[in-house]
Amino acid sequence: MSVTLPALHKLCPGFPVPDVDRDADTSPVLRAAPGGGFPTVRPRRLRSSPAMRSLVAQTRLHPQQLVLPMFVREGLLEPREIPSMPGVLQHSRDSLRRAAADAAAAGIGGLMLFGVPQHRDAVGSAGTDPDGVLQRAITDVIAEAGDAIVVMSDLCLDEFTDHGHCGVLSPDGSVDNDATLLRYAEMALAQAQAGAHVLGLSGMMDGQVGVVRSVLDAAGYTDTVILAYAVKYASACYGPFREAVESTLTGNRKTYQQDPSNATEALREVALDIAEGADMVMIKPALPYLDIVRQVADRFDVPVAAYQVSGEYAMVEAAAANGWLDRERIIMETLTSIKRAGAGIILTYWAPEAAALLNSGTFQD
Numbered sequence: 001m002s003v004t005l006p007a008l009h010k011l012c013p014g015f016p017v018p019d020v021d022r023d024a025d026t027s028p029v030l031r032a033a034p035g036g037g038f039p040t041v042r043p044r045r046l047r048s049s050p051a052m053r054s055l056v057a058q059t060r061l062h063p064q065q066l067v068l069p070m071f072v073r074e075g076l077l078e079p080r081e082i083p084s085m086p087g088v089l090q091h092s093r094d095s096l097r098r099a100a101a102d103a104a105a106a107g108i109g110g111l112m113l114f115g116v117p118q119h120r121d122a123v124g125s126a127g128t129d130p131d132g133v134l135q136r137a138i139t140d141v142i143a144e145a146g147d148a149i150v151v152m153s154d155l156c157l158d159e160f161t162d163h164g165h166c167g168v169l170s171p172d173g174s175v176d177n178d179a180t181l182l183r184y185a186e187m188a189l190a191q192a193q194a195g196a197h198v199l200g201l202s203g204m205m206d207g208q209v210g211v212v213r214s215v216l217d218a219a220g221y222t223d224t225v226i227l228a229y230a231v232k233y234a235s236a237c238y239g240p241f242r243e244a245v246e247s248t249l250t251g252n253r254k255t256y257q258q259d260p261s262n263a264t265e266a267l268r269e270v271a272l273d274i275a276e277g278a279d280m281v282m283i284k285p286a287l288p289y290l291d292i293v294r295q296v297a298d299r300f301d302v303p304v305a306a307y308q309v310s311g312e313y314a315m316v317e318a319a320a321a322n323g324w325l326d327r328e329r330i331i332m333e334t335l336t337s338i339k340r341a342g343a344g345i346i347l348t349y350w351a352p353e354a355a356a357l358l359n360s361g362t363f364q365d
């Protein structure tokens with residue numbers, strides 16, 4: 001039904017009328033409006049001021065739900081910038097301790113540690129050496145901040161193998177699933193012994209959660225938590241990370257990481273990992289896979305994490321450096337999207353900065 005302006009004025013003399021159609025007999029504006037008149041339901045009312053928007057905001061970020069991934073390189077005396085991840089460092093042993101203490105002081109919820117060894121071999125021996133770079137880092141960080149922050153370690157062989165794959169290889173060059181599980185079991189014990197609160201199983205081998213859970217339990221580490229990178233896609237977003245850990249990989253990880261075109265398979269991976277004893281599950285990368293985050297959060301009853309990976313970080317930093325994006329706003333917008341999609345925990349290289357913005361209360365989009 002359309003309403004003419006004169007008729008409307010007769011009904012409600014105070015009704016505000018757009019100037020453009022004041023003299024027209026029939027207003028195209030009014031004719032186009034649903035119901036034929038001005039709206040009585042106005043969602044814009046709830047967006048009218050910063051205080052009003054804050055009152056009705058549905059998704060809120062907290063530093064406690066952020067986890068900071070950190071790199072520590074064996075033999076470094078001073079921290080070193082990672083060129084493709086401006087602002088992110090390869091830490092020395094000392095700078096790692098200081099940064100971990102700072103993260104705890106900022107109220108960040110957790111740290112995820114990655115080690116870069118000086119020597120690599122076919123089976124990734126440094127990954128299970130009690131004096132290996134990652135084991136030492138775990139012990140250091142636990143001593144420094146372990147009461148205040150959850151200390152997690154990456155459980156995967158790729159930083160430690162000379163071929164750069166996440167597992168050990170068969171004679172034909174393919175990744176040998178079951179031989180790799182034995183190495184993961186040894187790694188789990190080394191990391192648990194070093195004191196890690198949470199083991200982040202990121203290798204995408206079949207059965208890895210079950211093997212690690214049973215070996216931990218048999219050795220008495222019944223309280224060590226397993227965070228399964230249950231859903232890890234073979235993504236191009238890991239490029240800068242491979243620079244950060246000085247990866248030697250040639251080729252790709254498509255025989256073990258998931259095909260980006262598949263969603264159902266992700267749900268199967270999560271169900272299997274939970275059945276094998278995963279305490280928490282992760283989806284990775286985050287932003288290109290928010291549909292998966294949502295489906296997993298809706299279907300499963302364990303904490304869901306998402307990893308905003310190195311390429312997601314680098315894309316924003318590169319655009320911001322060119323002045324093409326408002327850096328702080330885009331950081332907070334991406335983190336909010338990941339949270340809104342259903343992730344309770346977010347791994348992000350921006351954790352210190354996001355925590356500072358949230359703690360200061362100055363960030364107002």
Ligand code: PBG
Nearest residue numbers: 156158202237238241309310311
């Ligand atoms: C494997 C691992 C990777 C990342 C985290 N754990 C690399 C890979 O699968 O190639 C990538 C994280 C990132 O890109 O930020 N140990």
